[in-house]
Amino acid sequence: ATPAASPTAPQGLLAPPIHSLPVLSESQRSSKMKAMAKEVAGCTRCAQLASTRTQTVFGVGNLQPKLCFLGEAPGADEDKQGIPFVGRAGRLLTDIIEKGMKISREDVYILNVLKCRPPGNRNPLPDEVANCRGYLERQLEILQPKFICCLGTVAAQNLLETTVAVGKLRGEVHDWRGIKVVVTYHPSYLLRNPAAKKYTWEDIQLLMKQMDE
Template sequence: MNRRLEFLGEMGLAPLWRLRARDAPPAEEQNQAAPEFEAGTVSVAAPATAVPPPVVTLEAAPAAAAGADQRSLRIARLTLDELKAEVKACTACGLCKSRTQTVFGVGDESADWLIVGEAPGAEEDARGEPFVGQAGKLLDNMLAAIGLARGENVYIANVLKCRPPGNRNPEAGEVARCSPLLARQIQLVQPKLIIAMGRFAAQTLLNSDASIASMRGKLYRYQGVPTIVTYHPAYLLRSLPEKAKAWEDLCFARATVAGGTIKK
């Protein structure tokens, strides 16, 4: 890894995503040239394949829909305020014992864009907000690169509402118990597009065990909502070369929304 990037990373200054020289191009320009962007202060060559990849629409069966139980059916009828209260008091899995607080979600509750991540980490658990810390900063920079901002037509949530101890991976039972809460949250926000960030979010929403690499570049639907998959910002912090692929995914997302082929 570039030593300067490493140093900037240690200083908490990298990676920053910033369009250079001009604003994000209109959708019709995306087939001509991808804008350059910077990671930290080091220019990153524009991805050669920043053109949105071919769209393959796949309807995913939500995991929660299979074998819905009484709890799931009750949750599916809650209002947003009732859902917040449900999450706050939830003891449906063992994570309730170790959490500091639940992390419901943040942002515009009628946003067009919904970001779904994995689970709260230590900082999220302490602050009660998803995607804070370095990964949160990178997410904010990624959103800014396509003209979006946290809380402005963007809503951010996680698959799990409570922190797994030691930031371990979520367990299947925890994901299963928490999925009805996320499903209802998505129904209530009614986004135009979901971006599933990271393996757990993608696999949970799309009821798949496929890898991120194989799911990227395709347009899925979760409960009818167009859904795309990309890497989690925490992973991108550790794997800078993958940022070019994440940029492709963001271009794909932006083109999908701008293309007007999806309906709310």
Template sequence: MNQRRDAILREMGLAPLWRLRGAGQVEVEPAPAEILPEPAPVVLESAPVRESAPRPARPDLRESLQQAAAPAVPAQAMQRSDTGEAVSGLDWDTLEARIRGCDACGLCKRRKQAVPGVGDRQADWLFVGEGPGAEEDERGEPFVGQAGRLLDAMLARIDLKRGEDVYIANAVKCRPPNNRTPEAAELAACFPYLQRQIALIRPRLIVALGRPAAQALLNEEVRIAASRGKLFSHNDIPVVVTYHPAYLLRNLQDKAKAWEDLCFARRTMVGLKAS
């Protein structure tokens, strides 16, 4: 393993732990996948005072976003739900009440409760995942299981914390049976809720965690490996695509790639705050 990759793995908490087993014998034991080291301080430029008017876009960044934006979506792409008109003017409390009582798709039949989202409602950062799992369905909050603990650790590595300038939501608000991937019709039915959340939050940057989240935001077929390191755009908001934490728990070798994606997102945010 070269020095650069070794350094990246140490950042993600995958460096080996050395333990003395006996006289003259040393054995290597891998660190638990869900544990990351305490975050090193990250120096970011101070964010300007939030104003009610739309933020001016940095000219060179806007140009790059327009070049990276998804091409026109073909006719057979995911069709949006008519729910959009019904929720387009809702405030936060009314929106969340509508989500909790939603029956726009079959996922409502087996849920214990819908999971609208959690965090700072004026956040600069919006993280969008796939859908609730079993623990999320029980507690009504996204990313509270093992994948949630990994997400919290990932946030800490770039000096972020759940609920502080961060909002976390999912592409679908109800748990798919057996945690399967949401179907296109389910993503379409739930998308107006996510779209309204984005309009209310007005984040500077969206991080799509996994393929379903990216496809819901970009409304096109997405391959994570091909999308990493690129800026996409959703309604002129930059979108960074990376792996879902649940995927990383099953594929430890890609944690280093996720760390690179977080660094890319952090650099993008610094540029947005400087504009």
């Protein structure tokens, strides 16, 4: 008999591989994402976030992406515009994608662990992350990317369900439900610590090498 899965095993280990799910057409992806965006816009699971946000920030980009970038949570600019990564950190991410990787930002999909801005840009609380987890997994099940680049501690630790620091997670390829995952520093961290840009460039080179294989 097959041993029962441990109740403490990370959910990502128990759920089926993303690419074993039915492949959706672009129109199916579009309708599913629109319906979920409407659901997210009305979400009140986190009472504080629902009362302080201007709007939810669902995600943006290509609905048939080879690559997704996963961030932490919306900031003030994102909360105003309803689009992830539009402030200074967003401009740096665009440079990483377009100048570093030589692809268009429109070719990838960009989303966050949280769909609402935490007040004062504080770190997301564990229960907030848990409340939003289902949305994140459903988005990735619809998008079915081959690769995910986690930007920063919150994104990496929550997707991979680990407490290991980004400095130790970066530099290698991880697996989440059959998707290859590369971890690097958040663009906002790079703005505060420009010396770390060289490490992010190493991570992006690792990602590009994987994507070219």
